[in-house]
Amino acid sequence: MIPAAFDYTVAENAEHAIQLLGEYGDEAKLLAGGHSLIPMMKFRLAAPTQLIDVARISDLSYIRQENGQVAIGAMTKHAELETNDVIAAACPILGHVASLVGDPSVRHRGTLGGTIAHSDPASDLPAAVLALGGTIVARGPNGQREIAATDFFTGYFESVLAPDEMIVEVKVPANTGGWNYQKFNRRAQDWAIVGVAVADGGKGVALVNMGSTPLRATAVEAALAGGGSVADAAELAAEGAVPPVDNNADASYRTHLAQVLTRRALEAAS
Amino acid sequence: MQVSMTVNGDSHSRDVEPRTLLVHHIREGVGLTGTNIGCDTSSCGACTVHVGGQSVKSCTMLAVQAEGESITTIEGLAETARADGIATGEQNWHPMQEAFQQCHALQCGYCTPGMVMAATSFLKENPTPTEAEIREGLEGNLCRCTGYHNIVKAVQSAAEGAS
Ligand SMILES: Cc1cc2nc3c(=O)[nH]c(=O)nc-3n(C[C@H](O)[C@H](O)[C@H](O)COP(=O)(O)OP(=O)(O)OC[C@H]3O[C@@H](n4cnc5c(N)ncnc54)[C@H](O)[C@@H]3O)c2cc1C
Ligand code: FES
Numbered sequence: 001m002i003p004a005a006f007d008y009t010v011a012e013n014a015e016h017a018i019q020l021l022g023e024y025g026d027e028a029k030l031l032a033g034g035h036s037l038i039p040m041m042k043f044r045l046a047a048p049t050q051l052i053d054v055a056r057i058s059d060l061s062y063i064r065q066e067n068g069q070v071a072i073g074a075m076t077k078h079a080e081l082e083t084n085d086v087i088a089a090a091c092p093i094l095g096h097v098a099s100l101v102g103d104p105s106v107r108h109r110g111t112l113g114g115t116i117a118h119s120d121p122a123s124d125l126p127a128a129v130l131a132l133g134g135t136i137v138a139r140g141p142n143g144q145r146e147i148a149a150t151d152f153f154t155g156y157f158e159s160v161l162a163p164d165e166m167i168v169e170v171k172v173p174a175n176t177g178g179w180n181y182q183k184f185n186r187r188a189q190d191w192a193i194v195g196v197a198v199a200d201g202g203k204g205v206a207l208v209n210m211g212s213t214p215l216r217a218t219a220v221e222a223a224l225a226g227g228g229s230v231a232d233a234a235e236l237a238a239e240g241a242v243p244p245v246d247n248n249a250d251a252s253y254r255t256h257l258a259q260v261l262t263r264r265a266l267e268a269a270s
Numbered sequence: 271m272q273v274s275m276t277v278n279g280d281s282h283s284r285d286v287e288p289r290t291l292l293v294h295h296i297r298e299g300v301g302l303t304g305t306n307i308g309c310d311t312s313s314c315g316a317c318t319v320h321v322g323g324q325s326v327k328s329c330t331m332l333a334v335q336a337e338g339e340s341i342t343t344i345e346g347l348a349e350t351a352r353a354d355g356i357a358t359g360e361q362n363w364h365p366m367q368e369a370f371q372q373c374h375a376l377q378c379g380y381c382t383p384g385m386v387m388a389a390t391s392f393l394k395e396n397p398t399p400t401e402a403e404i405r406e407g408l409e410g411n412l413c414r415c416t417g418y419h420n421i422v423k424a425v426q427s428a429a430e431g432a433s
């Protein structure tokens with residue numbers, strides 16, 4: 001399978017990429033690791049006529065700890081998160097979740113900015129960033145803005161990112177409080193049928209594949225904050241969620257999974 | 271557009287359409303057909319090559335993304351082992367190729383180039399893996415002859431040989 005024809009330009013830096021997005025408009029797509037976009041283009045589910053390759057912007061690939069935050073450049077690859085010492089010491093959940101994305105070859109190419117921008121509710125890392133209470137830094141023609149991860153995702157493959165904006169950085173609070181990630185699937189390498197990320201001993205709980213976006217399990221967080229037991233709080237995992245229905249699971253099975261996985265994740269994190 | 275890369279130590283510069291996948295470039299442009307296409311949907315790993323020393327599914331990368339990169343395919347692996355002084359056996363192969371032969375880690379052989387490339391990349395990152403880690407390290411590579419058991423044994427044997 002071969003994608004539909006397109007023109008290809010390498011962006012020298014973020015400003016250049018944003019300028020090119022402005023020039024080409026709706027027809028253009030940024031290309032980072034390509035591990036979501038290229039498969040979609042091969043299936044002709046996406047047919048941009050202009051690709052802007054941002055993967056070579058090396059100054060957007062970094063991991064730094066500053067002022068109690070860990071700042072991660074958008075082009076940082078999953079494999080780098082998995083093996084980085086700063087991540088392991090300051091927010092180990094991110095490294096662990098990265099190590100469960102796809103397979104090693106996927107992790108050699110896929111980027112943190114790409115997986116956030118793609119806004120697939122079945123992706124692993126967006127839920128970890130959400131549970132940590134992270135921030136997405138986006139740059140556009142009029143400068144830079146910071147978007148709380150809780151406000152970023154708006155629907156299946158949709159976010160608040162404007163067409164001429166790009167993600168340049170993802171920031172998460174340094175946090176080594178009790179954490180856990182439960183990814184439920186039936187076959188190696190598969191996406192989560194349901195996943196649950198718990199950060200900061202249960203202060204942040206986020207769900208994978210339980211709706212049209214990655215979700216904060218706010219009812220669980222509130223129950224725990226109010227002194228409720230883990231078992232009782234976990235029962236509320238699917239509250240307000242509209243779980244997707246597909247070949248793997250119907251809504252009631254996903255609801256059950258969310259409750260069980262939330263309980264397991266909370267027990268492991270506390 | 272013009273794309274230049276090194277494949278198994280030789281530089282190749284060719285005119286490609288931007289939509290040309292790296293695997294097609296390697297097979298049809300460069301003319302090395304050891305890299306197979308299995309699923310063509312990023313799942314099976316038959317197309318695995320090394321880009322800058324790391325395993326990549328070449329059906330999920332554009333040739334133009336490999337501009338300036340150093341690519342190793344199954345055809346060049348033994349040569350890298352000879353250069354590193356670690357080639358083994360009568361055939362002077364890479365120790366992983368040798369281990370696959372010794373452990374009967376293939377039946378039809380279709381998945382083998384990808385398995386060997388994924389396994390060599392994996393051992394670079396984890397030189398002393400447990401059996402479970404080997405199975406996870408190869409989770410992006412499918413063998414439809416279900417030869418996983420011997421494939422895992424081969425990787426264990428190559429790891430032990432190297433340590
Ligand atoms: C076989 C396979 C298995 C996988 N398994 C999993 C899994 O288990 N869990 C999981 O979470 N993911 C999985 N993935 C997806 C993988 O994590 C992707 O790498 C990731 O979703 C996208 O990152 P990318 O850098 O490859 O983005 P690309 O594919 O390059 O881009 C994706 C989208 O984001 C846009 N974009 C990219 N970067 C930016 C940016 N900086 N700013 C704005 N927009 C941008 C692009 O225009 C495009 O629309 C899998 C992929 C494959 C091929
Ligand atoms: S052909 Fe590339 S992963 Fe199957």
Ligand code: FES
Nearest residue numbers: 377379413414415
């Ligand atoms: S040996 Fe036949 S597919 Fe693996």
